[in-house]
Amino acid sequence: METVRPGRWNFIPPVPLQSWPLFHWPIDAGGALRFWLRGWRLTTPRVIMLALAFVLWRWASPSLETAATLAPGWIVLLWLRNLTVVSVAALGTHLYLYTFARQGDELRYDARPLGRNKRIFLFNDQVRDNAVLTLGPAVICWTIWEAFMWWAYANGWATMISWSSNPVWFVALLLVVPLWSALYFSVQHWLLHRRPVYRHVHAWHHRNVNVGPLSGLAMHPAEQFLLFSDVVLFLIVPSHPVHMLFAVLHHGVGAPLSHTGYDAIKLPLGIRLHVGDFHHQLHHRLIECNYGGLDSPLDDLIDAFHDGTSEGDRHIAERRKRLSAGARA
Ligand SMILES: [Zn+2]
Numbered sequence: 001m002e003t004v005r006p007g008r009w010n011f012i013p014p015v016p017l018q019s020w021p022l023f024h025w026p027i028d029a030g031g032a033l034r035f036w037l038r039g040w041r042l043t044t045p046r047v048i049m050l051a052l053a054f055v056l057w058r059w060a061s062p063s064l065e066t067a068a069t070l071a072p073g074w075i076v077l078l079w080l081r082n083l084t085v086v087s088v089a090a091l092g093t094h095l096y097l098y099t100f101a102r103q104g105d106e107l108r109y110d111a112r113p114l115g116r117n118k119r120i121f122l123f124n125d126q127v128r129d130n131a132v133l134t135l136g137p138a139v140i141c142w143t144i145w146e147a148f149m150w151w152a153y154a155n156g157w158a159t160m161i162s163w164s165s166n167p168v169w170f171v172a173l174l175l176v177v178p179l180w181s182a183l184y185f186s187v188q189h190w191l192l193h194r195r196p197v198y199r200h201v202h203a204w205h206h207r208n209v210n211v212g213p214l215s216g217l218a219m220h221p222a223e224q225f226l227l228f229s230d231v232v233l234f235l236i237v238p239s240h241p242v243h244m245l246f247a248v249l250h251h252g253v254g255a256p257l258s259h260t261g262y263d264a265i266k267l268p269l270g271i272r273l274h275v276g277d278f279h280h281q282l283h284h285r286l287i288e289c290n291y292g293g294l295d296s297p298l299d300d301l302i303d304a305f306h307d308g309t310s311e312g313d314r315h316i317a318e319r320r321k322r323l324s325a326g327a328r329a
């Protein structure tokens, strides 16, 4: 098992990375269950996002009576709430890890500094570029989709359930939301890599070869709008607003935390907050691999899985050669 390859990475988690054993035949049922349970540890962003979904629903969301009519008042409040959440998740994490460097380069994948004096970025600066795109259009796209869903719940276009009316479905759907989010993200992300969409839209996100928390939502506004659109699931599937909030938080909080560039944030008492995503970090460096996450079957299906090893490097180098030969033909 490899742990660190000096020179190329400052830190890597144990490799080879492995996608969910559920996608591999013959299925290792015990391994699949352990993998799934690991995603629900208390020190993962998923549990934080779930708790936050309940908090936002209880204390920081419009009433259904208010949301029945589209009006600037409640939508502006929603935007301010979302701006606050993204600021804490992306800007707060950036300040902690990069500006104040509270754990230096410990557990950081790629220790190179974020881009400065590079003309591809707005203001020639990666952090400023990322901050503008994240705190500007990304929060607006989130707010548009969430306001639309509140309006749909309030007017009965989205069927609403409650904990008391349907507790089994309530819990089951909470377990489904991360799977839906992973599947939707991987497919739309792979489609964004098709030309000419890549060149005009997704290339904005790939200006970030090395990433920080503000890179997570630093995208072309069209991509941000597409990213948050997975809430349309709840126009078809009966749900509670907590499910919808859990889904949008996978992007509003999940994307900044999966782009921290660190494998974990070290907290007091030896606790590690598992925010990193080396699988996606490889995507940012090598581009034509790892379009989904470890809990999506896409990369295995299209033979684009980079497992973080030297063999993975060779495999993806060959794939890139094949893709560029195909593009020239
Ligand atoms: Zn990409």
Ligand SMILES: [Zn+2]
Pocket (backbone or CB within 6 Å): 205, 216, 259, 280, 284
């Ligand atoms: Zn990314």
